[in-house]
Amino acid sequence: MINYGGVLGKNEECGIVGIALARGNVALPLFYALYALQHRGQESAGIAVSGHAGVDKEEENETRECTGEITLVKGMGFVYEVLNNHRLESQKGNIGIGHVRYSTTGASKVENAEPLLVNYQRGKIAIAHNGNLVNTAELRRELKREGRVFHSDTDTEVIAHLLAKELVRHDPIEAIKELMRRAIGSYSLVILLNNTLIAIRDPLGIKPLCLGEIIDGNGRRGYIIASESPAIDMLDGYLIRDVRPGEILILKGENLESHQLYRGKNTAHCIFEYIYFARADSVLDGRLVYDVRMKIGERLAEECGVEADMVSPVPDSGITFAIGYAKRAGLDYMEGFIKNRYVGRTFIMPEKTSRDTAVRLKLNVVRANVEGKRIVLVDDSIVRGTTSRRIVNYLKKKGAKEVHMRIGSPPIIAPCYLGINTPTRDELLASKRNLDEICEFLNADSIGYLSMKGLIDSVGIEASNLCLGCLTEKYPVEIPGEVCIARQLKLTQFS
Secondary structure: OOOEOOEOOOEOOEEEEEEEOOOOOOHHHHHHHHHHOHHHOOOEEEEEEEOEOOOOOHHHOOOOOEOOOOEEEEEEOOHHHHOOHHHHHOOOOOEEEEEEEOOOOOOOOHHHOOOEEEEEOOEEEEEEEEEEEOOHHHHHHHHHHOOOOOOOOOHHHHHHHHHHHHHHHOOHHHHHHHHHHHOOEEEEEEEEEOOEEEEEEOOOOOOOOEEEEEEOOOOOEEEEEEOOOHHHHHOOOEEEEEOOOOEEEEEEOOEEEEEEOOOOOOOOEEHHHHHHHOOOOOEEOOEEHHHHHHHHHHHHHHHOOOOOOEEEEOOOOOHHHHHHHHHHHOOEEOOOEEEOOOOOOOOOOOOOOOHHHHHHHHEEEOHHHHOOOEEEEEEOOOOOOHHHHHHHHHHHHOOOOEEEEEEOOOOOOOOOOOOOEOOOHHHOHHHOOOHHHHHHHHOOOEEEEOOHHHHHHHHOOOHHHEEOHHHHOEEOOOOOOOEEOOOOOOHHHOO
16 A cells, blocks of 8 residues: 555554663664654654753763653654754653654644643653544543643643643552543553653553663663564664553663553454554564564465466555465566655655656556566555556556456455544445445456455454454444444443
8 A cells, every 4th residue: 555645545653662771861762763663654753851861971970860851852754854963962861752643633733743741730741642532522622621721633632631630639550540541542652751651552452562671781771662663673672572451561760660450351453553554574462563464465365366477566565465475376476566765655746746647756667577467466455546546557558468456454444543544434445335346446357355354364363352443344442423342431341
């Protein structure tokens, strides 16, 4: 699935990271970790830092006072654009959080960039969020009636104000417990509070979050929290485990505390982390995403085989699926497209750029590989279908004899409310069309989707522990007008 200049399919969500060191400056490690999560958001980036001011001076027996002050730098753009050398050098502290964003709630503007910094009676809170609340409007109205002022239109600021409200009345653990009771939806959070890093994952574990260990040059242990494990790998760290659904972690230097606040009967991990969002080298729930996608490709070949000369992916998202398909089908894997690496997901085309030109800017057909060939074209999913149709037509214009679309997921028939910016139901290609109609729309010679059973078997997690709302129209939390299979509403539902 590709995106280009205003013709969007699934927008990626957000990436978060938190690092707690015993000593030393955390700004540069945050930069590297966010770089490893850049695929999760290219709209804005930022870090917030607290703790010991300055760099590590242990060899001079120098100690640094923890002032509790939080410094923040954020802006629009890629990680390297926002966090340049000058800005990194201004951030001094041994505890910090970071965020990369692609908007799902709130407009694309610097006020909505994260981390967000909120003042309250006892100090400041910095917070970064991956996910989406479904009761944001209700909570915002309640908080506004109490006199709280909002500077953004994101659900993250709602979470921050709700937490600040509870911190005045409770200790941090009880305040977070109350926050988790009130917040309905998906949320993985990293928070700076009182020189302490706090990580929270919602009771259903919808969005990923993992814990790792890092060792500095002097052999001292530190911890990292991240949306995906490659952020840990980037710092030459060690993946310990996933943060458990309903768990909070409190990290300060070398100290780590775990509190399991809520535990539901089932989880609801987002299926599209395995299909599209996560990096192929990520480990989610003990599973290497690359292996899952290989299995999906192999299963797709078993379920939707067709006589062909070659298998080609839509880069980059279709690559691993296509390798698996080719392996199982006994067909040659060949690149039908070369991707222009300098056209990013947020690239803005000149106003008069045609849709076809936009596709050619992103992808160039390798004519010698496709001319006269019967091609199995593999992608992770189809959203609106307009880009997929142009890709099929592009291949045929360059001489492809046949193009058979094969998709590594079941049809997307419903919108996502829990952290993916998908179109409305009416805009989704598969919501009101059967397979023959989809095939005709795409101008493909055939179309094949992975079955739901094939997807579940490939991932290796029971359907009851996955969020499949966009594929089934049944959601794990209560959403007005939609079918709910489990309700994340009351404390009594969690032990």
